[in-house]
Amino acid sequence: MSTYAPYRRPLSTWWWLRKRSYFLFVMRELSSIFVAWFVVFLLVMITAVGRGRSSYETFLDFASSPAVVVINVVAAAFLVLHVVTWFALTPQAMVIQVGGRRVPGAAILASQYVGLAVVSAFVVWLVTR
Amino acid sequence: MDDNITMRVTRWRPDKSSPPGPAEYEVPLRKEWTVLDGLNHIKDQLDQTLAFRWSCRMGICGSCGMNVNGEPRLSCGAFLSDYAPGPVDVEPLANFPIVRDLVIDMSDFMEKLPQVKPWIIRDDDVTAVDGEYLQTPEELDAYKQFSMCINCMLCYAACPVYGLDPDFIGPAAIALAERYDLDSRDGGARERLDVLIEHEGVWGCTFVGECTRVCPKHVDPAAAIQRYKVKAATQSVKAFLLPRGRR
Numbered sequence: 581m582s583t584y585a586p587y588r589r590p591l592s593t594w595w596w597l598r599k600r601s602y603f604l605f606v607m608r609e610l611s612s613i614f615v616a617w618f619v620v621f622l623l624v625m626i627t628a629v630g631r632g633r634s635s636y637e638t639f640l641d642f643a644s645s646p647a648v649v650v651i652n653v654v655a656a657a658f659l660v661l662h663v664v665t666w667f668a669l670t671p672q673a674m675v676i677q678v679g680g681r682r683v684p685g686a687a688i689l690a691s692q693y694v695g696l697a698v699v700s701a702f703v704v705w706l707v708t709r
Numbered sequence: 710m711d712d713n714i715t716m717r718v719t720r721w722r723p724d725k726s727s728p729p730g731p732a733e734y735e736v737p738l739r740k741e742w743t744v745l746d747g748l749n750h751i752k753d754q755l756d757q758t759l760a761f762r763w764s765c766r767m768g769i770c771g772s773c774g775m776n777v778n779g780e781p782r783l784s785c786g787a788f789l790s791d792y793a794p795g796p797v798d799v800e801p802l803a804n805f806p807i808v809r810d811l812v813i814d815m816s817d818f819m820e821k822l823p824q825v826k827p828w829i830i831r832d833d834d835v836t837a838v839d840g841e842y843l844q845t846p847e848e849l850d851a852y853k854q855f856s857m858c859i860n861c862m863l864c865y866a867a868c869p870v871y872g873l874d875p876d877f878i879g880p881a882a883i884a885l886a887e888r889y890d891l892d893s894r895d896g897g898a899r900e901r902l903d904v905l906i907e908h909e910g911v912w913g914c915t916f917v918g919e920c921t922r923v924c925p926k927h928v929d930p931a932a933a934i935q936r937y938k939v940k941a942a943t944q945s946v947k948a949f950l951l952p953r954g955r956r
Contacts, residue, residue, distance in 0.1 A: 584723030586806035586814040591872050598779065602869055605917040669916055673935030 604665070611662040614655035621652075667692045714738040714789055715796035716747050718759065721807050729807060731798070732756075738793060744784040745773050748799070748811075761811035768925055771861030775811055776800040781866035781923045802866035804875075815862055821878050822860075824904050825886035830897025848893040855888035855933055857926040864920035864930050870913055877913035878905070880920035880930035887933035890940075902937075902944060911937040 592598075596606040621643075628639035642648060670692060671685030713735045721729035734755050736747040745763055752759050763773040766785045773784040778798050789797065805813035835842075864880035871877050886905060890898045905911050914934045921931040 586808050587721055587723070587729060588806045589729070589803075595869060595872065599919075601917065601919055601922070605869070605915070609915065669918070669935070672918075672921075672929070672932040673939065675936065 614658040771859030781863040852891035867919035884930040
């Protein structure tokens with residue numbers, strides 16, 4: 581039997597650029613930072629609202645500054661990526677049986693988008709009524 | 710169609726200090742020839758020192774996994790004509806140490822596999838004399854997909870998590886754990902969960918999904934892992950809510 585050590589190949593720092601799927605995966609991992617950014621943004625807004633009119637107007641000035649708008653546009657794009665990929669993965673993770681038959685993946689996928697639409701419509705109604 | 714195609718095959722000799730590098734071989738390009746046929750042609754006609762694993766030539770044994778043009782494939786199922794005009798790169802499976810040329814060292818997997826106890830575990834003392842365990846077609850369907858695994862290691866080669874963290878137990882081992890968990894004759898789910906609930910178990914997985922994409926037997930290890938996460942999470946919540954309850 582050979583006593584030679586096997587050769588371990590080093591992993592390139594840029595392994596995630598080698599394949600589209602690896603790149604998308606790393607972008608999805610990165611999107612969690614932008615999800616966190618929106619949470620903080622929302623909390624800061626609520627705090628400003630709670631402190632009264634002048635505080636809220638200061639927040640609005642901050643929110644409409646070009647840098648923050650750019651960050652929010654980028655963050656929104658990452659959020660869309662996060663939602664779309666997350667929804668797309670759900671049918672693989674969930675096995676739902678109804679009446680002894682497995683619910684098809686397309687139905688699970690569609691129900692998530694319906695749920696998203698309903699919640700979004702409710703929020704729009706709440707804000708604009 | 711050209712008469713020949715160039716195969717760029719990774720060569721490495723353990724007794725030489727030089728790192729692995731490609732060697733080029735011209736092989737006949739025939740409609741029915743696979744990458745494995747090309748390698749056998751090289752070994753028979755051009756360079757008999759080339760080392761690679763193969764056995765059945767029909768996608769059953771799981772021996773001939775290699776990275777073909779960067780994608781983990783069974784070389785017996787990858788047709789040369791699909792890579793024409795070439796050259797076609799043939800490398801050892803990614804994420805594994807190289808023993809020689811295209812032969813990888815899979816002892817890491819062989820150590821991990823028994824940890825998930827991929828066999829039927831029973832509480833009772835039923836022996837063969839008492840008769841067989843009966844199972845309905847529906848009960849068979851519940852786990853059949855996960856039982857198709859041939860341990861070819863393509864999923865490990867495709868998994869960037871395993872590449873970055875070799876402690877991760879990996880797709881095939883978890884799919885096989887799920888195969889026995891879903892078996893109506895088995896009662897070992899609890900024992901397997903104890904192993905898989907650890908960080909190196911299911912939680913190492915970040916759902917890249919490449920394992921499922923490259924699997925030649927359509928086992929869908931990614932699905933098995935996500936279902937295990939649901940099980941592990943449910944168990945953790947139960948343990949938190951009912952700390953004194955029977956787990």
